[in-house]
Amino acid sequence: xxxxxxxxxxxxGIGAVYALVALGFVLIFRATNVVNFAQGEFSxxxxxxxxxxxxxxxxxxxxxxxxxxxGMALLxxxxxxxxxxxxRHRTYLPVIIATIGASILLSNSVLAIYGPQPQVLQGWFDxxxxxxxxxxxxxxxxxxxxxxxxxxxxxxxxxxxxLLGKKLQATSQDKEMAxxxxxxxxxMIMITxxxxxxxxxxxxxxxxxxxxxxxxxxxxxxxxxxAATIIGGFGDVTGAIIGGLALGVIETFGAAYISVPYxxxxxxxxxxxxxxxxxxxxxxxxxxxxx
Amino acid sequence: MPLLEIRNLVVRYGEIEALxxxxxxxxxxxxxxxxxxxxxxxxxxxxxxxxxxKPASGDILFDGHSIAGLGPEAIVRLGISHVPEGRRVFPGLxxxxxxxxxxxxxxxxxxxxxxxxxxxxxxxxDIRTFSNAxxxxxxxxxxxxxxxxxGLMAKPRLLLLDExxxxxxxxxxxxxxxxxxxxxxxxxVLLVEQNARMGLSVADHGFVLETGRIVLGxxxxxxxxxxxxxxxxxxxxAKARA
Numbered sequence: 001x002x003x004x005x006x007x008x009x010x011x012x013g014i015g016a017v018y019a020l021v022a023l024g025f026v027l028i029f030r031a032t033n034v035v036n037f038a039q040g041e042f043s044x045x046x047x048x049x050x051x052x053x054x055x056x057x058x059x060x061x062x063x064x065x066x067x068x069x070x071g072m073a074l075l076x077x078x079x080x081x082x083x084x085x086x087x088r089h090r091t092y093l094p095v096i097i098a099t100i101g102a103s104i105l106l107s108n109s110v111l112a113i114y115g116p117q118p119q120v121l122q123g124w125f126d127x128x129x130x131x132x133x134x135x136x137x138x139x140x141x142x143x144x145x146x147x148x149x150x151x152x153x154x155x156x157x158x159x160x161x162x163l164l165g166k167k168l169q170a171t172s173q174d175k176e177m178a179x180x181x182x183x184x185x186x187x188m189i190m191i192t193x194x195x196x197x198x199x200x201x202x203x204x205x206x207x208x209x210x211x212x213x214x215x216x217x218x219x220x221x222x223x224x225x226x227a228a229t230i231i232g233g234f235g236d237v238t239g240a241i242i243g244g245l246a247l248g249v250i251e252t253f254g255a256a257y258i259s260v261p262y263x264x265x266x267x268x269x270x271x272x273x274x275x276x277x278x279x280x281x282x283x284x285x286x287x288x289x290x291x
Numbered sequence: 292m293p294l295l296e297i298r299n300l301v302v303r304y305g306e307i308e309a310l311x312x313x314x315x316x317x318x319x320x321x322x323x324x325x326x327x328x329x330x331x332x333x334x335x336x337x338x339x340x341x342x343x344x345k346p347a348s349g350d351i352l353f354d355g356h357s358i359a360g361l362g363p364e365a366i367v368r369l370g371i372s373h374v375p376e377g378r379r380v381f382p383g384l385x386x387x388x389x390x391x392x393x394x395x396x397x398x399x400x401x402x403x404x405x406x407x408x409x410x411x412x413x414x415x416x417d418i419r420t421f422s423n424a425x426x427x428x429x430x431x432x433x434x435x436x437x438x439x440x441x442g443l444m445a446k447p448r449l450l451l452l453d454e455x456x457x458x459x460x461x462x463x464x465x466x467x468x469x470x471x472x473x474x475x476x477x478x479x480v481l482l483v484e485q486n487a488r489m490g491l492s493v494a495d496h497g498f499v500l501e502t503g504r505i506v507l508g509x510x511x512x513x514x515x516x517x518x519x520x521x522x523x524x525x526x527x528x529a530k531a532r533a
Contacts, residue, residue, distance in 0.1 A: 163401045166388050170381045177379040180341060182367040182396030182445065 002134035007252050013141030014210070015248020016148035020203035021225035022232070022240035023155065024196035030172035030235055031192040032084060034095040038103035040222020042197050043204025046072050047213045048110050050205050051119045061124060068205060069198055076197030080190050088189075107215050118212035144206045151199070152241055159237070168192065220264070224251075227271040233281030242282060246270075292355055294319040294479050295340070295371075295449055300349035300359075302332075302339050309335040311503040312349065317449070317496075322471070322480040324490040326514075327500035333483040334376050336500070337451045340481070341373035342366040353449070367396040372447035376454050376483075378438040382427035386418055389426055389437050393444025404444075411440045414470065432463035439470060449479045456486045468493055491515070 021039055028036045049071050053064030083098045125139040159165035171178045171188040179185050203221065211217055225240075228247045232239025247267050254266035274281060293316035302310040310332045317323045325333045338344045340351055342363035351359045358366055367373070372393075380389050390408040391401075399407075412419040415436045421429060429437065435455055442450055452471070456464040464486065472493050474480060484490030491497050491511040499507040499514065507517065 163391070163404070166384060166392060167395065169384060170392050173381045173383050174379055176343065176363075177375065177381070178392075178395075179363040180343070180367060180373050180375065180379075181392050181441070182364050183392065184364055 003256070005135045007256050008249060009135055009137060010141060011249030011252035012245055013138070013144050013248070014207075014252065015228075015245035016144045017203045017207040017221060017244075018225045018228045018247050019148060019241045019244025020151065020199050020206075021221050022228040022244045023151075023237065024199040024203075025225060025229050026235060026237055026240045027192050027199075028196045029229075031168070031189050032088075032095065034084070034092050034099065035226075036196070037096065037099040037222070038079065038083075038106060039196065039200050039225070040218035040220070041103045041106040042072060042075065042200030042218070043207070043221050044213075044215065044218030045075060045106055045110065046201030046204040047121065047208040047217065048114065048119070049201075050121055050208060051114075051213055055119070055121065061122070065124075065205060069201055072197045072201030073194045075201075076194035077190065079197060080193035084189065084193065085186070088186075103218075107218065111215050114215075116215065118214040121208040121213050123209035140206070140209050144210075147202065147206060151202070155237065164191075224264075224267050227267050229281075230271060231274050231281055233283035236281070236283040239281055239283035293317055293352075294354060295481065296352040297336070297340070298350045298352070300336070300339060300351065301347045302335050302344050303347045308347075309503055310339065313500070313503070313505050315498055315505060315508070317479060317481055319479055320475075321495040322475050322482060322493050324482045324484055324494040324497045324511075325500055326484060326487050326490055326497060329485070330502070331500040332503045333500055334453055337373060337375070337453050337481070337483055340366075341371060341451060343373075364396075367445055367447075370446070370448035371451065372396075372442045372445035372449070373451040374438045374442040374453060374455070376457070378431075378434040380426040380429065380434045380437050380441070383425060385423050385425055386429070386433075386437050387422045390440045390444055393441035394446075396445045407444060411444065414443075414473065415440050417466070431458050432460070432466070435459060435463070435467055436470075439467070439474075443474065443478070447478060449481060450474065452480060452482045454483055454485060456484060456489055464489060 021043060024039050024042065025036065028034065028039070046068050049068035050064055053059045053067055054061055079102065083102045084095060087095045087098055123140040124143055127139055129136055129138040159169060167178070167183045168188050168191065171183060171185050175185050204217070207221065224247055225244060228243035229240050231246060232241070232243030247270065250270055251263050251266045255263035278284070295317040297313060297315050299312045299314055300310050301308065301312050313336065325336060327333050335344060339346055342361050342365065346359045349359070350357055353369060353371060358369065387408055390411055391404045394404045394407065412422070418433050418436045418440070421433060426437070439452070439455065455467050455471070459467065468489050471480065471482070475493065482490055482494065491514060494511050497509065497511055497514050498505050507514065
C-alpha cells in the first residue's frame, strides 16, 4: 500500500508535466486547427534558458525563472509571426509541416550551441523532499503538482470568467464570425501562441531537475503529451489534463510492477488501445458537439 | 447623401464573377431589401460590404467615406453590423456570452456589456429563458434571435441581415419580421431575402438581383406592379390566384 501511494504521487507529478504540455497542444489546436509539433521544443528551449541564466550566468533561480518565461512569451510571438501567420490562409498541411520544421530548427540550434551533452539543472528548493508518513514527497514533484493545480484553476477562470477568454473561445469556434463582431482574430491567435509557449516552457523548467536537460527531452515529453490529448479527447481542455495525469500514473505503475525498460512503451500501449476502442477519447463526444 | 452607397461593385471568386458591377444606395433610416434567386449575388453583396470579400473593382461608401478593402474588424467598428447567413452563433458559448461578444467593436466595460445584453432580452423575450444555454442546443428560430441580438449589440448605424427567415417555421418568420420592424426605428437595415413577400413587407425600397446584376429597383409597390418581375421573382402567380 505504501508503494502504491508513493507511485501515485510520482505518477501524478510526472503526469502534471504531460498535462501542461498537452494543454498547450489543445489551445493551439483549437485556435488554429493545427497540431503544433514544436510544442515539446518549447519545453526544451525553456529548460536550456534556465541553464543559461541560472547555471552559466549564476543569476538567482527565481530571476532566471521569470526571464526564461518572458523569453518563452517572446518565442511565442516569433513562432506565431514566423511559422503560423504567413500560412494562416492555407490549409492545415503547410502549417503542420512548418511546425515540424520549426521543431527541427529549435533543437538543432540548441545542439549547435550546447552540444549533445545533457546539462544539469538544480531544483527550486534546497531540501530534496519531506517524509509524510509512508510516502516520501519529493520537493520538485510537489512544486510541479502545485503549479499545475494553480494553472488549471487559472485556465478555468481565464476561459470561463473573462471576456477575453470568451473572445478566444469564439475565435477558435468560428474565426470569420469573430472578425465580423470586431474581435481581432490575429491578436487572439497571438495570445494563444504566447500562452501555449509559456505553458510548454513552464513544464520544461519544472521537469528539468527531475530529468536531464537534453535536446531530446522536448520530443519525449511532447509524444507523451500528444498521447494524453488523444486519450483525453482531442481539443478538450479537461481531457488534456485528465489524459496527462492518467498517462503519468499508468507509466509509473507499469514501470514499477511490470518492466522498467518498457516504461515509455506503456503510454503508447494505452494510446493504441484508445485509438482502437475509443478513438474520440474520454471526453470526445463533447468535442463533436462543439464542432 | 446616402448612408451606404455601392458603385459599380465587382466581386470575383477566382474565375467566377459573382457581382458584375452593381450600384445601390441605402438612405439613412430606410429598410432596403435585396431580392433574388440562389446564387444571384445577394450574400456576396453583404459580404463585400462587411469586408469578408474584397472588391475586384468599384467602390463602397459608408457615410461618404470609402470602406472598400478594409477588413471586417475595421468595418464593424465604423458601425456596420453583419448578421450572416446561417446565424453563426458560437456553439460552445452560452446565449448571453454570444450576445455580449456582439459589443466587441466598442470600447465599453464588461459590466456595461453585461447590462446591455440583459436589456437586449426585452426585445427578444423568447430567448431570455435560454440565457445560459449553449449555442448548439438552440432551435433555428432561437439561433436567429440570438444572431440578431448579437448584431444589434454592436450599436450599428447599418445592420446587414442575411436571410433571417431561412429554414424557419412561418410563425417564427413572423416573429423575426416583427423584430425587424421594431429595429428599423433606430437602425438602417439592408435585408437579403428569398422570401420576397416578407422581405418587401418591411421595406422602403427593394432591389432585384439576377446573376450578379441589379435588374430592377424601386418601391415595394412598384416591384409588385411589374408583372414580369413579379412572376419571375416575387411569386406573382400565387398573388394572381389570391
